[in-house]
Amino acid sequence: MEYRDFGTTGLKISPVCMGTVFRGDPEETIRKATIERAIDLGINFIDCANTYQDGRSEQMVGDVLKGRQRDQFVVTTKVCEPVGEGPNDRGLSRGHILREIDNSLTRLQMDYVDIYLLHHPDPTTPIEETLDALNDLVHQGRVRYVGCCNFSAWQVCKAHWVSDQNHLVSFMCVQNPYNLISRSLEEEMMPFCRSEGVGIMVYSPLSLGLLSGCYRLGIPPPTGTYWANRPNRFNEKMTPEIDGVVDKLGHIADARGKTIAKTAMAWILSHPEISAVITGPDTPVEVEENVGATGWMLTDDERAALDEVSTGLSYT
Numbered sequence: 677m678e679y680r681d682f683g684t685t686g687l688k689i690s691p692v693c694m695g696t697v698f699r700g701d702p703e704e705t706i707r708k709a710t711i712e713r714a715i716d717l718g719i720n721f722i723d724c725a726n727t728y729q730d731g732r733s734e735q736m737v738g739d740v741l742k743g744r745q746r747d748q749f750v751v752t753t754k755v756c757e758p759v760g761e762g763p764n765d766r767g768l769s770r771g772h773i774l775r776e777i778d779n780s781l782t783r784l785q786m787d788y789v790d791i792y793l794l795h796h797p798d799p800t801t802p803i804e805e806t807l808d809a810l811n812d813l814v815h816q817g818r819v820r821y822v823g824c825c826n827f828s829a830w831q832v833c834k835a836h837w838v839s840d841q842n843h844l845v846s847f848m849c850v851q852n853p854y855n856l857i858s859r860s861l862e863e864e865m866m867p868f869c870r871s872e873g874v875g876i877m878v879y880s881p882l883s884l885g886l887l888s889g890c891y892r893l894g895i896p897p898p899t900g901t902y903w904a905n906r907p908n909r910f911n912e913k914m915t916p917e918i919d920g921v922v923d924k925l926g927h928i929a930d931a932r933g934k935t936i937a938k939t940a941m942a943w944i945l946s947h948p949e950i951s952a953v954i955t956g957p958d959t960p961v962e963v964e965e966n967v968g969a970t971g972w973m974l975t976d977d978e979r980a981a982l983d984e985v986s987t988g989l990s991y992t
Contacts, residue, residue, distance in 0.1 A: 677718025677970065682750075682951045683875030685821065685848050687790075689750050691945050692966050693721040693877060693954040696733040699902070700958035704736065711740045713960035715749075717967045723851075723877070723954050725754035725795060726780050738785035746786065753780045754825060756795035768798035770809040777818055792819040793851060796826050803835050804842065811844040823849035823875075829864035836872060847874060849951070854878035856887055856921050856940055856986040866949045875951040881941045886918060889926065889936030893919035917989055924985045928978050934968070941969035943982050 679688040694714040698707055711722070722741075724734050734753060741749060755776045758766040766772065777792065792813065794806065813819040824832060824847050832850055839846035850869065854861045858880070869876050882888045885902055893914050897903035903910040922936065929939040944953050955966040974982075 677720075677967075679720070680951050681875075683848050683869075684873030685875065687750060687821070689721040689952050690719045691950075691952050691970055692719055692941075693723050693952045694719050694963070695723045695879065695954040695956040696737060697725075697728050697956050698733065698958055699956055702958045704732075706959060707733075707736055708740055710957055710960050710963055711737060713963045714957075714967075715740070715744075717963060719963075719967070720748060721750045721952055723752045724780075724784070725757070725793075726759060726776055726783075727754075727757040727795075731759075731779070731783050734780055734783035738783060742785055750790045751784065751786070752791040752793055752823075753784065753789050754793040754795040755780075756798060768794055768801045768806040770805055773806065773809045773813070777813055781818065788818050788820060791821045791823055791849065793822070793849075794824040794827070797824075797828075797831055803831075803838055807835065807839055807842070807844045807846075814845045821845075821848045823847050823851065825851040827852075829868050832865070832874070833868060849875035849877055851877045851879060851954070853880040854944060854950070855881050855883045856925070856943060856982060857883055857918050857989045859986065859989070866947075869949055876949050877952045877954055878944060878950060879954040879956075881944050881953045881955065882937055886913065887922060887925065887936065887940040889922065889929075892922065921982070921986050921989070924981060928974070928981070932972070932978075934972075935965065937965060938968045939974075941966065942972065942974050943979060945969060946974050946979050 677690050680691050682689045694711060722737055724737055726734065737751065755773055756768055764772055792810065810822045822845055827850060832847060836846050850865065852861055852865065885891065890901060891897055891903060891914060893916060897910055925936045925939050929936045941953055944950055957963045957966055
């Protein structure tokens with residue numbers, strides 16, 4: 677595994693990040709085996725959230741890392757999403773952040789998290805209050821770095837300005853969706869992150885599987901897959917244009933002896949702005965497939981061909 681700098685922090689991370697959302701809801705033994713396999717393959721970057729599997733994902737990560745050398749791993753978790761029915765059981769207020777970091781650290785069985793991420797913007801809480809709480813957590817040693825997920829470029833820019841004006845910690849990374857059929861990150865976020873030295877970790881690299889090679893235009897989704905249970909939505913989303921991207925991926929993948937999924941993720945990792953791609957494997961075999969996106973590079977011509985076929989697509 678070759679490791680990358682995370683933005684300008686000097687932190688070294690594997691370009692493939694082990695996401696722990698476990699959308700397929702496998703048995704707990706399989707989840708733990710999946711995380712362990714990721715570690716065996718050299719992945720040192722693990723992404724959690726306090727709401728993944730209702731907190732069980734944090735617990736499993738803690739169980740797997742217990743007894744291992746903690747400082748060899750970069751662990752994230754998140755705060756903002758609802759964790760209960762009460763009016764203060766969500767958001768980015770000081771009270772909710774301070775309560776949830778305690779809960780997350782307990783489940784993770786750790787003294788600190790490497791990166792604490794704001795899961796979503798919270799329009800009801802001033803960003804000054806949120807950043808002040810995060811600043812305290814960093815100075816207390818319970819959090820090493822802070823970042824945000826699903827923020828727009830202007831929101832990240834405003835947060836950086838507030839941090840600068842008030843001498844508070846600033847976001848060292850952003851986490852947003854990015855793939856061959858969802859490229860809006862390139863418009864403003866990438867230029868901002870290049871300018872300010874902010875790292876980018878991206879999720880949904882295969883767009884919920886549409887870029888995996890398992891789905892093609894006019895062919896019903898395979899039984900048991902995510903899109904098999906959403907046939908109308910699939911027919912709406914799998915357009916001729918998106919099918920054309922999959923077709924181009926297939927030609928390049930065949931020529932290189934790779935899978936379509938590996939090729940789609942290799943395109944993402946060919947962007948120097950991207951520090952890591954978050955994958956969501958449900959089994960050890962899927963981890964091995966994801967890691968196969970590393971260790972090789974697309975040629976300039978291959979990347980240009982994929983850029984051309986996907987330019988102008990707008991997937992939501």
